[in-house]
Amino acid sequence: MIYYTKQEVDGDRVEKTINTTRNKGGKIRTLLLHFFLVLLVTLLMVLLFLAGTLFLFSRGPSDTARNLFVMSVRETSAIGFLADIFLSDEEIAAIEAGRGAENLDVTDASLVDIKRSGSSGRPAADEWGYVDEDMDGIIVVPVAGESYVGNMMIVLDPSRVALGCVPESLGTQGYTVAEYAEIFDAVAAINGGGFEDLNGQGDGSMPNSLVVVDGEICCGGKGVGPGFVGIDKDYILHVGFTSAEEVEKLNIMHGTGYGPVLVVNGEPVDDEALVSGLNPRTAIGQRSDGAILMLVIDGRQATSLGATYADEAELMLEFGAVNACNLDGGSSSLMWYEGEYINNCASVIGIRDIPTSFVVLREGAKRDD
Structure with missing residues (x-):
């Protein structure tokens, strides 16, 4: 042992x-x-x-x-x-x-005959079958395609639409779409033209195209880019390659550039000019009765990859547009209505500041002409 x-x-x-x-x-x-x-x-x-x-x-x-x-x-x-x-x-x-459109027709203002709707006391369908149910002069219609979902806003009175911009802040500060609605006491708003955005790090304060506010050119930018959209003193929406010299000739009161132009005088722009990928989109147009069309498409999401320029043009024509132009898209694409955003922002870092926004003023309020 x-x-x-x-x-x-x-x-x-x-x-x-x-x-x-x-x-x-x-x-x-x-x-x-x-x-x-x-x-x-x-x-x-x-x-x-x-x-x-x-x-x-x-x-x-x-x-x-x-x-x-x-x-x-x-x-x-x-x-x-x-x-x-x-x-x-x-x-x-x-x-x-391939997406350049060098020979666009001049906007034919005679194709737009602004209808002043009277008060009937009850909702009625317009020529395209859309009804202003709550009688606030704004109709929001959901839209959808194979690769996208979004909203088309119909503003029946074009005199209520103006370009939201704070000229004294250009180059120093941008604002969100909701902030533009608050600044201008608007009931609805969408994003507007493009801006300097190097590597996606821009602060949204400096437009990169022509900007017109209350009839004055407040930013010359680098030209008009592949498209300009402006509303004249008679509330007719013009699209094309408008130069600074032509702004005064056309009596443009509010406008900004981005592009491309989608529809001119009731006809879609040539397919080669609308070559694009799938992205969030924003566009603005006008029907023959003067109503302003505002389109915002969601993108970069599982339920909505985005739309092409051709998709936008097709939707604008479907809703009766005689003239229409694409606006800034991507992370900037937003639609604000009755106190909230009604689409999904594509930005992973939050809602972006921008230099311009098309706003819809309250009934009875008129833009400064």
Whole structure:
């Protein structure tokens, strides 16, 4: 029989404890190593998949897919660089040139005959079958297509529509759509023209196109871009490549630029001028009876990927537009009505400040002409 002293037993226990601890520590290190190795491999696979997808879109066999990809990302400041990874500047320019509309007809004001609706005491359907149920002069109609959902707002009295802009704040501060509604005591509003937005980091204070407020040019921008929309003193909406010199000639009271133009004199712009990807959209138009159409489409969401320019043009024609123009879209696309936003903002960082907004004044209030 072998006898062990207490010291020997205790020492053996300590050694076993140390060995157990070492073994556990080694297992933890091994598990952590395996975890980070799997994570690294997964990230590499995801990056390779994304790179392969970008390459397929950029250099794959489908010109349609390539053009759709380029137009979609180039319309978004924050991710526009993705098109540059596998395509040259010349190739991108050639794709974007396909949506230019160089020979637009001049807006024919005679096609718009503004109807002054009298008070009948009860809601009545208009020529297009839409009814102002609450008789506030505004009709909101949900719209939907294969890739989008949104809202079309019909403002029956065009004299209630003005461009929301704070000229003294241009270049220093922008405002949200809701803030423009509050500033101008409006019942509804949508976002307006574009603005300087380098890499998606713009503060929404500086327009990048012509801006007209109360008949005065308050920002010359860099021209009018691929489209200008302006409302004259008789509440006729004009679209086209209006220059600063033409603003006075046309008696434009409120307007801003973005584009492209969608509908001119009751006809859609040529399909090649409406090449685009799927994105959140905002547009404005006018029916033959003078009613102003405001369209906002949700995008970059599981339930609504977005719309193309052609989708916008089709919707505008469906609602009776004789003239219509695309406005700024993407993360800026918002519609505000009766104290709240009625569409979903596509921005992951929250609602953006913008330099201009088309607002709908309260009944009886008139814009400053």
